[in-house]
Amino acid sequence: MSIAVEHGITEDAIHKALSKVQDPEIHRSITELDMVKEVHVAADGTVKVAIFLTVAGCPMKDRLTNDIKSEVGTIAGVSAVEVELDVMSSEQREALKTKLRGGQVDREIPFAQPGSLTRVYAIASGKGGVGKSSVTVNLAAALVAKGLKVGVVDADIYGHSIPRMLGVTEPPTPIDDMILAPTAPSGVKVISIGMFTPGNSPVVWRGPMLHRAIQQFLGDVYWGDLDVLLLDLPPGTGDIAISVAQLVPNAEILVVTTPQQAAAEVAERAGTIAVQTRQRITGVIENMSWMPCPHCGEQVDVFGSGGGETVAEALTRATGTKVPVLGQIPIDVRLREGGDNGQPLTASDPDSPAAQVLIGIADKIATRSRGLVGMSLGVSPVRK
Numbered sequence: 176m177s178i179a180v181e182h183g184i185t186e187d188a189i190h191k192a193l194s195k196v197q198d199p200e201i202h203r204s205i206t207e208l209d210m211v212k213e214v215h216v217a218a219d220g221t222v223k224v225a226i227f228l229t230v231a232g233c234p235m236k237d238r239l240t241n242d243i244k245s246e247v248g249t250i251a252g253v254s255a256v257e258v259e260l261d262v263m264s265s266e267q268r269e270a271l272k273t274k275l276r277g278g279q280v281d282r283e284i285p286f287a288q289p290g291s292l293t294r295v296y297a298i299a300s301g302k303g304g305v306g307k308s309s310v311t312v313n314l315a316a317a318l319v320a321k322g323l324k325v326g327v328v329d330a331d332i333y334g335h336s337i338p339r340m341l342g343v344t345e346p347p348t349p350i351d352d353m354i355l356a357p358t359a360p361s362g363v364k365v366i367s368i369g370m371f372t373p374g375n376s377p378v379v380w381r382g383p384m385l386h387r388a389i390q391q392f393l394g395d396v397y398w399g400d401l402d403v404l405l406l407d408l409p410p411g412t413g414d415i416a417i418s419v420a421q422l423v424p425n426a427e428i429l430v431v432t433t434p435q436q437a438a439a440e441v442a443e444r445a446g447t448i449a450v451q452t453r454q455r456i457t458g459v460i461e462n463m464s465w466m467p468c469p470h471c472g473e474q475v476d477v478f479g480s481g482g483g484e485t486v487a488e489a490l491t492r493a494t495g496t497k498v499p500v501l502g503q504i505p506i507d508v509r510l511r512e513g514g515d516n517g518q519p520l521t522a523s524d525p526d527s528p529a530a531q532v533l534i535g536i537a538d539k540i541a542t543r544s545r546g547l548v549g550m551s552l553g554v555s556p557v558r559k
């Protein structure tokens with residue numbers, strides 16, 4: 176960065192102001208990312224700041240321009256701020272990508288590294304429509320509200336409804352082979368298989384392509400330092416669950432079911448795949464457990480009862496360690512509405528009964544310590 180100053184405005188003051196401006200997608204300071212090309216101060220106190228954008232037509236350029244104007248504009252003696260936009264050369268982009276990968280030139284999945292502090296949860300269900308995506312977005316928003324950095328991968332090829340449920344409208348920004356994930360208004364970073372398919376067309380990819388897509392979402396997307404990554408899997412016991420197990424062996428499983436016994440049986444099958452892949456099952460979440468009767472306020476079990484407990488017991492038997500029911504979420508029209516208008520209930524109405532259960536589950540998965548408890552070691556007893 177080159178800075179030419181006069182008019183009593185110090186280089187230090189300009190550097191300090193610019194260091195407060197963050198790239199809206201990378202969430203790191205533009206000075207740290209070497210995005211400032213040059214700064215010039217004219218005799219009348221006009222400051223011209225030239226910036227390197229990561230890519231031409233960067234969707235965040237207006238926000239960046241405004242942020243620079245407001246930060247630099249606060250310096251005493253500055254009469255006006257002008258921002259000029261340039262684009263990084265391929266060498267500069269390469270250097271930026273290396274910086275974002277923590278000095279690593281090669282792509283790798285950061286969450287699969289031994290030192291990774293990110294807790295990865297794959298959200299699974301036996302069949303569609305049980306509320307897996309609703310649970311995922313509400314847990315994500317609740318975890319952000321606790322001050323954690325959270326990312327969501329929408330790997331549900333049949334549903335891919337996560338961006339809408341989180342209110343994300345912008346597409347991801349590619350920097351060559353690196354992808355910057357858009358951030359939802361709640362602060363959750365999101366990447367979805369739906370962002371890579373034209374219109375609303377269904378994805379007809381088969382196993383190897385899906386594996387590659389998940390690998391890209393985990394390895395090519397710049398996530399920054401996440402505390403928690405949630406993966407919304409497609410319903411059933413499909414290829415993606417196995418890909419996740421291969422790519423991120425330390426991912427833990429959350430199984431979502433309704434109280435209905437038929438749903439519980441298929442959810443149990445989805446859970447047992449974790450036994451085969453030796454992944455830990457953190458617990459079972461029962462959704463649509465009950466609703467208050469509109470006339471008398473009493474609890475009505477619309478979809479029967481006991482499904483969550485049935486799945487938890489079956490998975491406890493299969494793994495040999497206690498798999499708990501983490502919570503029973505009631506039916507709440509506002510939860511559905513929140514999904515439709517991109518405002519998770521845990522953020523918009525955290526005191527509602529359904530949000531309270533979800534926040535309780537978020538507390539449990541946020542504080543869970545690492546260890547071998549609950550993980551199938553893949554050993555069987557030997558008879559002597």
Ligand SMILES: Nc1ncnc2c1ncn2[C@@H]1O[C@H](COP(=O)(O)OP(=O)(O)OP(=O)(O)O)[C@@H](O)[C@H]1O
Pocket residue numbers: 300302303304305306307308309310331333334335336409410462463504505506507508510511512514515529
């Ligand atoms: N507790 C709840 N109360 C009211 N509505 C709910 C609740 N949970 C989910 N829903 C609604 O049920 C519908 C299905 O939920 P969702 O899309 O989250 O399910 P899913 O299991 O992810 O389905 P798929 O895998 O088929 O995408 C949505 O319209 C959602 O808003």
